[in-house]
Amino acid sequence: MSEIKVEQFPIKLEVEKHLKYLKELNNHQDELEYWLSEALRLNGIYWGVTATYILDHPEIYDSKEISKFILSCQNEDGGFGGCTDHDSHLLYTLSAIQVLAICDTLSEVNKDKVVKYVAKLQNPDGSFSGDEWGEVDTRFSYCALSCLKILHRLDAVDVPKAVEYVKKCMNFDGGFGSVESAESHSGQIFCCVGALAIVDRLDIVDADKLGWWLAERQLPNGGLNGRPEKLEDVCYSWWVLSSLSIIDRIHWINKEKLINFILSCQDTETGGFSDRQGDMVDVFHTLFGITGLSLLGYPNLAKVDPVYCMPVSTIERLNIKTRTYNQI
Amino acid sequence: METVTEQEWADVERTLQDEGPYSVVPISYSIEYSEKMDILRTLMKNNEKSERALKLTEEIIAMSPSNYVIWKYRQEIVKELNVDLKSELDLFTNYAKENPKCYQLWHYRQLIIEKLNDPLNELKFIEEMLKGDDLKNYHAWSYREWIVKHFDLWKEEFEFSTSMVKYDDRNNAAWNYRFFILSESPYHDINEYLKDEIEFSKQKINFDPTNPSPWMYLRGIIEKSKYELAEFADELLPFCEFLQRNEFYKYALEFQLKVNESILKTLKSEKEQEQQKDICRSLCSKLEEYDKIRRKYWKFIRESY
Ligand SMILES: [Zn+2]
Numbered sequence: 001m002s003e004i005k006v007e008q009f010p011i012k013l014e015v016e017k018h019l020k021y022l023k024e025l026n027n028h029q030d031e032l033e034y035w036l037s038e039a040l041r042l043n044g045i046y047w048g049v050t051a052t053y054i055l056d057h058p059e060i061y062d063s064k065e066i067s068k069f070i071l072s073c074q075n076e077d078g079g080f081g082g083c084t085d086h087d088s089h090l091l092y093t094l095s096a097i098q099v100l101a102i103c104d105t106l107s108e109v110n111k112d113k114v115v116k117y118v119a120k121l122q123n124p125d126g127s128f129s130g131d132e133w134g135e136v137d138t139r140f141s142y143c144a145l146s147c148l149k150i151l152h153r154l155d156a157v158d159v160p161k162a163v164e165y166v167k168k169c170m171n172f173d174g175g176f177g178s179v180e181s182a183e184s185h186s187g188q189i190f191c192c193v194g195a196l197a198i199v200d201r202l203d204i205v206d207a208d209k210l211g212w213w214l215a216e217r218q219l220p221n222g223g224l225n226g227r228p229e230k231l232e233d234v235c236y237s238w239w240v241l242s243s244l245s246i247i248d249r250i251h252w253i254n255k256e257k258l259i260n261f262i263l264s265c266q267d268t269e270t271g272g273f274s275d276r277q278g279d280m281v282d283v284f285h286t287l288f289g290i291t292g293l294s295l296l297g298y299p300n301l302a303k304v305d306p307v308y309c310m311p312v313s314t315i316e317r318l319n320i321k322t323r324t325y326n327q328i
Numbered sequence: 329m330e331t332v333t334e335q336e337w338a339d340v341e342r343t344l345q346d347e348g349p350y351s352v353v354p355i356s357y358s359i360e361y362s363e364k365m366d367i368l369r370t371l372m373k374n375n376e377k378s379e380r381a382l383k384l385t386e387e388i389i390a391m392s393p394s395n396y397v398i399w400k401y402r403q404e405i406v407k408e409l410n411v412d413l414k415s416e417l418d419l420f421t422n423y424a425k426e427n428p429k430c431y432q433l434w435h436y437r438q439l440i441i442e443k444l445n446d447p448l449n450e451l452k453f454i455e456e457m458l459k460g461d462d463l464k465n466y467h468a469w470s471y472r473e474w475i476v477k478h479f480d481l482w483k484e485e486f487e488f489s490t491s492m493v494k495y496d497d498r499n500n501a502a503w504n505y506r507f508f509i510l511s512e513s514p515y516h517d518i519n520e521y522l523k524d525e526i527e528f529s530k531q532k533i534n535f536d537p538t539n540p541s542p543w544m545y546l547r548g549i550i551e552k553s554k555y556e557l558a559e560f561a562d563e564l565l566p567f568c569e570f571l572q573r574n575e576f577y578k579y580a581l582e583f584q585l586k587v588n589e590s591i592l593k594t595l596k597s598e599k600e601q602e603q604q605k606d607i608c609r610s611l612c613s614k615l616e617e618y619d620k621i622r623r624k625y626w627k628f629i630r631e632s633y
Contacts, residue, residue: 038365039395085369086397133400135435172507172548181512182470183504215625216540222621227464228500228540252625 004297008256011263013293014271015055015300018286021271022048023060025283039082042073046095047287049102053311054290056302063103070096071108078113079131089131090121094143101150102314111151118144119156126161127179137178138169142191145198146308149320154199163201166192174209186217186226190239197246197307197322211249214240222257223276233275234265238288241295242306255296262289262296337380342366364388372401377408386419393423393430403439413440414448421453428457434467438474447479451488458492464501473508482513497532503541511552522553526560530567533579537571543579547586557590578619585611585629592633605633 006012025048037044045066052060073080073096079088080096093114100106121129121144128140141162148154169176169192175184176192189210196202217224217240223232224240237258244250265273266289272281273289291309294301303312307322315321342363364387371381385402388395406416417440424433441450454472458465476485489506492499510518510525529546532539550557557564564587568580585608592604612630616623 038362039392039397082396087400089396131396131400133396133403133435134439135431171504172511172552173544178466178470179474181473181508183466183501185466212625215622218621220621228544229498230464249625252622252628254621254623257621 004255004259004299006299009260009263011266011268013263013298013301014266014268015057017268017271018266018273018290019052019055019057019060019271021267021281021286022052022055022283039086041083042070042080042092042095042099043082044283045070046099047283049099050304050310051283051287051290053102053314054287054294054302054304056300063105067100067103067105067108070099074109074113078110078115078117080114087131088117090118090128090140090143090147091130093117094147097147097150098308098310101318102310104314104317106151111153115148115151115153115156118147122157122162124161126158126163126165128162138166138176138188138195139178139191141166142195142198145195149198150308150318152320159199163196163199163204166195167204170204170206174206174211174213183227184213186214186224186236186239186243189214190243193243193246194307200322202247205247207247207249211244211247211252214244214249215252218253218258222254222259222261224253224258231276232261234262234273234285234292235275235288237262238292238295238309241292242309245295245306250295259293259296259298262292265289337367340367340370342370361388361391364391368398368401372397377405379409381405382409382411389423393427393433396432399432399436403436413444416440417444417448424457425460428461428465429467431467434471438471441475442478447475447481450475451481455488459495463492463496463499466501469501469505472505477512482509482515485509485513486516493532497535498539498541500541500544503545507545507548507552510549518549518553519555522549522555525549526563533571537577537580540579543583547583556594557587558594561587561591576614576618578615581611581615581618585615608633 025044049061049066052058070080072084073082073086073092075081075088077088079090080093081087082089082092086092097106097109097114100109121131121140123129123136127136127138128144129136130140144157145154145162148156166176168180169178169182169188171177171181171184173184176189177183177185178188182188193202193205193210196204216228217226217236219225219232221232223234224237225232226236226239241250241253241258244252262273264277265275265285267274267281270281272283273285274281275285290301291304294304295306304310305312305315305321308315308320364384368384368388371384382402382405385398385405388398389402405411406413417437420433420436424430424437427433437450441447451472454468454475457468476482486506486509489502489509492502493506496502510516510521526546529542529549532542533546547557550560565584568584571577571580588604588608588611592601592608595601595604609630612626615626616630619626
């Protein structure tokens with residue numbers, strides 16, 4: 001196990017610039033993007049807050065104010081919308097619970113209501129719908145199980161059934177898709193492997209086969225892609241990397257090359273990360289660039305938990321650690 | 329700036345978005361969108377199901393189709409006003425073409441088709457979407473699987489997969505679809521197709537040994553059948569060797585390794601097993617050399633025998 005040193009790489013992580021970028025995220029109301037992303041506001045806050053914690057500067061945002069806003073997004077049905085007065089959805093409910101957990105303000109939320117909302121979305125086959133509109137996807141299995149585990153209320157759903165459904169989405173190549181028979185996809189693999197890790201059922205995964213498929217995602221430039229013959233991308237790098245970490249195969253890829261790739265996706269002037277070098281930065285890829293570096297052992301970052309994509313310190317405080325994941 | 333007709337919405341109070349920790353300074357082009365949303369929130373609060381509400385949801389969808397809040401509301405209005413579902417589907421066909429990666433647009437289609445209980449021309453629509461935009465579009469392929477399963481439309485899909493693989497043989501989604509048909513269809517017996525599928529994969533591999541998809545498919549389809557890889561060793565090992573008469577190919581080496589691992593499982597005597605492990609180990613060493621970025625993976629496999 002060799003220690004990663006900043007000097008090993010042609011460019012360094014621009015911590016100050018990223019902090020500035022994250023701090024100024026809410027000053028972009030003059031851009032159309034800001035308004036169009038309204039429905040995702042809660043996700044955005046989760047991406048931003050987690051990024052500041054992994055950069056080890058949690059003071060960047062006012063956690064009291066953030067928590068207040070998050071709480072104002074909870075609806076009568078117990079779930080959270082992407083913004084105030086927006087309908088509830090599992091994607092935002094998880095983000096809300098994650099942010100409250102990170103800010104240590106979970107005690108302020110009506111947990112029973114949240115649990116009820118999540119439990120109602122489980123279908124008879126064990127799958128979860130994203131909201132009452134009915135879309136089914138293994139992403140929602142992850143959201144539901146992660147959310148309930150954080151609240152220590154996995155008992156509210158049928159876990160064996162949930163596992164059965166995730167298992168059905170496993171493919172011949174060892175990977176997982178969004179629904180039964182859907183092509184293996186790194187993002188969906190993260191959700192399925194994460195879901196199984198949360199309920200301690202990783203025995204279902206063919207770790208060597210899946211590990212091989214995931215390792216195959218590394219391209220000559222060091223970046224990872226989401227599916228065969230697709231382009232490398234910082235967010236996919238995180239999903240592949242965290243999945244490898246969860247199944248204990250992270251050492252199968254070349255970490256120096258991956259660190260190099262992630263660092264090359266920073267905008268060294270404005271701060272923030274893009275999907276790949278030269279593209280526009282956004283908060284989503286900024287989080288996954290930073291968490292990727294943390295998981296790879298880059299110096300001076302707080303540790304991230306690969307299953308929950310939250311700071312390890314939060315996971316320890318919540319006492320929901322599935323186990324300790326090896327750094328490379 | 330007059331963005332939403334003033335008279336049309338004169339009676340509707342605006343419900344402003346609470347931006348929480350973000351202060352609201354809407355200027356320039358974001359006005360139109362946020363104003364529409366302000367009106368929409370009021371309509372939703374009043375549970376108004378009217379023609380104008382229907383129109384407004386379409387306008388907002390046109391600007392931001394992934395705003396999930398709109399969709400359920402639109403569905404309710406459509407139901408209340410008894411809007412013709414076929415025309416509703418047609419209306420969103422164009423938006424789907426403009427936003428081929430939007431989850432909501434695909435899910436809405438599925439809901440409509442489910443309600444109509446008729447697959448209409450959806451298979452053709454999906455084919456157009458794939459060819460017009462992205463041959464690997466994840467939503468389009470999953471939706472096609474759903475249509476085929478739901479309406480029992482398996483029969484011509486094997487041919488469709490052939491045409492899509494021929495269209496672009498590096499499209500892993502098309503290969504995955506072919507695997508889906510042969511492993512799930514009640515009209516296709518994977519064991520009967522196996523010989524032809526091995527031939528088909530070999531052709532594609534011959535054409536380009538660096539294409540990962542036919543290699544993965546070949547292995548997957550044999551493992552899914554009632555046979556073992558080892559049972560095809562006499563055919564497939566020489567195939568891999570001939571392919572590499574001039575240069576090594578990573579996927580060919582990997583495949584040789586998988587076949588040899590399968591043979592290893594059939595051997596009883598310790599001596600034979602040891603010899604077979606040597607073959608596997610030497611293949612791993614080659615892979616360590618030719619697939620440098622995954623050197624540690626191959627080393628791990630080599631040391632695991
Ligand atoms: Zn990305």
